[in-house]
Structures are given as structure tokens and as C-alpha cells.
Amino acid sequence: xxxxxxxxxxxxxxxxxxxxxxxxxxxxxxxxxxxxxxxxxxxxxxxxxxxxxxxxxxxxxxxxxxxxxxxxxxxxxxxxxxxxxxxxxxxxx
Numbered sequence: 001x002x003x004x005x006x007x008x009x010x011x012x013x014x015x016x017x018x019x020x021x022x023x024x025x026x027x028x029x030x031x032x033x034x035x036x037x038x039x040x041x042x043x044x045x046x047x048x049x050x051x052x053x054x055x056x057x058x059x060x061x062x063x064x065x066x067x068x069x070x071x072x073x074x075x076x077x078x079x080x081x082x083x084x085x086x087x088x089x090x091x092x093x
Contacts, residue, residue: 013032014029047091048091054067065087
């Protein structure tokens with residue numbers, strides 16, 4: 001999964017990072033790939049991933065659902081305001 005960028009755009013971004021930072025070309029290419037992947041994450045994918053991450057820290061579902069609802073408002077995608085039930089359905093189907 002990732003944002004589909006034309007090869008010349010990827011090359012331009014990599015070259016920009018190489019010339020403006022101390023990154024070697026291979027590292028710059030990995031950074032561009034990671035950033036495009038990050039920005040392509042859907043609301044559903046984000047909710048499922050964060051639920052797993054927060055659950056692994058020992059948080060309970062009510063606390064997780066409150067945290068997810070809060071985090072969605074500050075993410076780079078425009079997420080609708082989801083109820084606890086909608087969050088639960090996204091995670092468990």
C-alpha cells in the first residue's frame with residue numbers, strides 16, 4: 001500500500017533529500033517510501049493498527065476507544081467522528 005507517485009517525482013524527492021540533508025540516496029529512498037506509505041493509511045487501517053498497539057500496552061477497550069476517537073481528530077486525514085460502536089465494528093467487523 002502507498003501513494004502512487006510517478007517515478008520521476010520519487011526521484012526528484014530523493015534527490016531533494018540527498019542535497020538538503022546528509023542522507024545517502026538509499027536512506028532517502030526509504031524515507032520517501034515510508035512517508036508515502038504513512039499518508040496512504042485509511043481510517044479503518046489506522047483504527048485497527050492503533051487498537052492492536054494500545055491493547056498490547058494493557059489498555060482496556062473503553063480507554064482505547066476514547067483514545068482512538070481523540071487521535072482521529074488530529075490525524076492527517078479527515079476522519080468522521082466515530083462512536084464507540086463504530087470503532088468496535090471497524091475493529092471486530
